[in-house]
Amino acid sequence: GQNIDQPTEMTATEGAIVQINCTYQTSGFNGLFWYQQHAGEAPTFLSYNVLDGLEEKGRFSSFLSRSIGYSYLLLKELQMKDSASYLCAVADSNYQLIWGAGTKLIIKP
């Protein structure tokens, strides 16, 4: 079956760095997405990785290793507004997105 695993909840301190991991097992792979979702709101796109390596975009970076089915989202210089759920999704062989349940990130002052 297809499976996306990510931690249910993480807590970090304002100004610190946090890494959110995602492991996946899917029928085919056509890229991995990270989305941010604030409580009660719609998901918004953060990043897309299709090749191995690190993609950096401001305070956020995303890493992919296809050989081990692994990705992480790295958030630096955490701000209170980063409190949200972070969703990992993989595009499978049919180009449909398979979504993880999301990681709720709590930022403490």
Place this chain on the structure above:
Amino acid sequence: IAGITQAPTSQILAAGRRMTLRCTQDMRHNAMYWYRQDLGLGLRLIHYSNTAGTTGKGEVPDGYSVSRANTDDFPLTLASAVPSQTSVYFCASSGSSGSLDEQFFGPGTRLTVL
């Protein structure tokens, strides 16, 4: 309209009733999607449309139907609602089919079936 809109924002519905959730986008995107989001579960694809005039089934299509008469609109219909369809429903669109483009999401419809 700017982006993608959904209506209604929320709805309480008696079991057995018919309900249509509306979704409209003004970005001229070819692909559109309907997801449901339940606590503790990832977004699950209900139906999708790669282009106007075509639709396809996602992971959880039973009890739902869609149509895509034009580029902008993608309504989702529950023919006879059941309590297990209580969920938050998100409509999304992307520039091309194949799900490799960023998906833009509407604000969601919170549906409660009693």
